Amino acid sequence: MFAERRSGDGGHSHExxxxxxxxxxxxxxxxxxxxAKLFFSKAGGNTIYQFxxxxxxxxxxxxxxxxxxxxxxxxxxxxxxVIGYVGTSGNAPPGTPHLHFAVYALTPEHRWWQGHPIDPxxxxxx
Numbered sequence: 001m002f003a004e005r006r007s008g009d010g011g012h013s014h015e016x017x018x019x020x021x022x023x024x025x026x027x028x029x030x031x032x033x034x035x036a037k038l039f040f041s042k043a044g045g046n047t048i049y050q051f052x053x054x055x056x057x058x059x060x061x062x063x064x065x066x067x068x069x070x071x072x073x074x075x076x077x078x079x080x081x082v083i084g085y086v087g088t089s090g091n092a093p094p095g096t097p098h099l100h101f102a103v104y105a106l107t108p109e110h111r112w113w114q115g116h117p118i119d120p121x122x123x124x125x126x
Contacts, residue, residue: 015117016060016102023065023097025086029077030059030101030124036112038073044100045089049112050077057123058112062100063092 029050036058037049044062048071051058065087077083086097103123104115 016100017120019099019101021086023087026082027061027084027086027099029079029081029083032078035073035075035077038067041090043091048083055110056106058104058106058115060102063087063089063098
């Protein structure tokens, strides 16, 4: 649940949604845009940062098992394109494959790491 407090990380707000799915379920781009960054982090594991065409929003996909074959930084993607596969990379529990999905409003400098979190349900509820 977006903004829900989590006990396992000091009570920080979880500013994303968790979508449970079987391991290796295809993850699809939620909108047209460009892959801004493929990144591996200790927490998020295999992650994708995707910008919308106007570069106002960043879509963040984490805990991926792997990326789609050939996916690379700067690649244009269309809504519905397979960009990765659900997994448990990073700090995800090994027995609970899921997609950690977040939306950030980008700063004028388009720095994905400084974006403001937005409830994904508000962005896509229409």
